Amino acid sequence: MKLLDIGADLESIVSHEFESLHSGGGRSSIQGGQTAADHALSKLDITGYANNRSEVLPLAARGASVLSPYIRHNLLPLQRVWDRVSKAPFSDREKFRDELLWQEYARHLYARIGTRLFNNLRFEQIWDGPGNGWPEGMACVDFAATELREDGWLVNQSRMWLASHWTVRNSLGWLHGQEEMYRHLIDGSRAANLLGWQWTVGSGTGKPYGFARWQVQKRAPELCGSCALKSKCPIQEFPEEISLNAAPFDGLLLSDPDLEATTGPLIVQENHEPTTVLLTIDSLGDADPALIANPDLPVIFVFNESALRKLQLSSKRIFFYLETLQDLATRRQLSVYIGDPYEFAYKNSVSVTYAPVPSFLKFKNLAEIHPYPWLKSPHPLSIRSFSAWRGKLK
Numbered sequence: 001m002k003l004l005d006i007g008a009d010l011e012s013i014v015s016h017e018f019e020s021l022h023s024g025g026g027r028s029s030i031q032g033g034q035t036a037a038d039h040a041l042s043k044l045d046i047t048g049y050a051n052n053r054s055e056v057l058p059l060a061a062r063g064a065s066v067l068s069p070y071i072r073h074n075l076l077p078l079q080r081v082w083d084r085v086s087k088a089p090f091s092d093r094e095k096f097r098d099e100l101l102w103q104e105y106a107r108h109l110y111a112r113i114g115t116r117l118f119n120n121l122r123f124e125q126i127w128d129g130p131g132n133g134w135p136e137g138m139a140c141v142d143f144a145a146t147e148l149r150e151d152g153w154l155v156n157q158s159r160m161w162l163a164s165h166w167t168v169r170n171s172l173g174w175l176h177g178q179e180e181m182y183r184h185l186i187d188g189s190r191a192a193n194l195l196g197w198q199w200t201v202g203s204g205t206g207k208p209y210g211f212a213r214w215q216v217q218k219r220a221p222e223l224c225g226s227c228a229l230k231s232k233c234p235i236q237e238f239p240e241e242i243s244l245n246a247a248p249f250d251g252l253l254l255s256d257p258d259l260e261a262t263t264g265p266l267i268v269q270e271n272h273e274p275t276t277v278l279l280t281i282d283s284l285g286d287a288d289p290a291l292i293a294n295p296d297l298p299v300i301f302v303f304n305e306s307a308l309r310k311l312q313l314s315s316k317r318i319f320f321y322l323e324t325l326q327d328l329a330t331r332r333q334l335s336v337y338i339g340d341p342y343e344f345a346y347k348n349s350v351s352v353t354y355a356p357v358p359s360f361l362k363f364k365n366l367a368e369i370h371p372y373p374w375l376k377s378p379h380p381l382s383i384r385s386f387s388a389w390r391g392k393l394k
């Protein structure tokens with residue numbers, strides 16, 4: 001385990017300590033940290049959201065909140081964001097809360113079916129097959145791919161364009177496209193990214209989303225005007241509508257035989273006395289239940305060296321985490337390491353908050369496990385579609 005000096009200049013930390021643990025890509029304009037998250041939430045105004053959430057250009061027309069990096073890492077728990085919009089105009093509030101529920105749905109789905117979400121969920125779609133699904137030349141694809149690679153954040157609409165273009169237009173395996181997007185997104189989560197890809201390319205729904213010039217003219221008209229291919233647009237027409245064949249049926253989509261394992265503990269599991277709080281990537285905020293329950297304990301975060309070496313995430317993501325930790329260090333006694341978080345947890349008495357992701361099972365011998373801050377409790381009934389899942393929520 002290597003201890004980092006979290007008070008040092010972040011550019012120097014990334015270049016010296018994370019060499020070979022990222023794939024470059026600079027820094028996002030979106031700042032990490034609880035302070036930045038609180039500031040973004042305090043400025044949130046969703047008036048007009050229902051009409052404008054999908055606008056891509058001009059930038060001033062965008063209605064999306066840009067809260068996703070904070071929500072993904074639980075710097076902003078979903079309940080807090082939900083409550084924050086209680087006085088917003090009705091249609092904007094309903095649409096926005098619907099999207100918060102999509103985030104919760106992604107978490108429930110991934111918690112229940114785990115790594116099976118990496119495979120075609122309900123319908124057969126091109127899954128494997130490497131290559132670059134975003135070749136240069138079209139102004140719309142170039143714009144979205146550049147924003148992804150330079151800033152690490154995209155509106156939902158651009159994510160759909162890119163996913164559809166990769167697989168529906170260019171017939172490349174969606175698994176590789178989602179990996180490329182995941183590497184760059186500072187809100188990148190397996191749950192929401194896999195769901196987003198499966199729902200766009202049709203493996204989750206049976207109906208692939210067709211990307212065509214029509215959407216670009218509606219959501220970012222200036223792009224078509226400046227495109228070198230404007231008189232021979234390769235996506236002038238919608239792609240042919242096709243029905244995908246059903247994939248082998250997964251019974252877990254209909255019922256959950258182990259709701260307890262999906263949900264995690266409902267009350268604090270106390271195994272022995274903790275001496276430190278361990279934060280995970282899924283819960284980095286001041287509202288982390290283990291952090292709140294142990295206000296006097298030192299706090300530890302361990303970057304997972306072998307996972308980072310393998311994933312080769314963009315440096316934008318590393319900077320976002322470091323900014324978040326540097327901000328936390330102004331309020332808590334924090335030590336940050338590069339090493340093996342599971343080994344650290346095994347050998348030390350740590351208090352940790354449950355995370356609804358398959359890798360949480362790698363933690364053994366935890367001193368204390370705190371419940372995950374669900375927006376809605378997982379249920380054991382159908383989760384095969386958003387509406388089926390939502391209809392059974394309490």
Ligand SMILES: Cc1cc2nc3c(=O)[nH]c(=O)nc-3n(C[C@H](O)[C@H](O)[C@H](O)COP(=O)(O)OP(=O)(O)OC[C@H]3O[C@@H](n4cnc5c(N)ncnc54)[C@H](O)[C@@H]3O)c2cc1C
Pocket residue numbers: 053063064065066067068069071072096099100101102103104106154155156157159160163181182185187188189190192193194195196197200
């Ligand atoms: C191909 C693809 C990949 C995606 N990958 C991710 C990802 O890795 N991480 C991620 O958080 N979201 C992902 N999404 C969902 C969505 O695009 C982003 O959450 C949203 O664009 C973030 O911007 P925002 O915060 O301004 O969202 P807003 O429109 O302001 O919505 C508020 C919040 O609701 C949630 N939300 C909104 N739309 C969705 C959605 N479709 N699915 C799940 N949650 C949603 C997010 O937490 C978001 O911050 C993906 C969507 C697609 C189509």
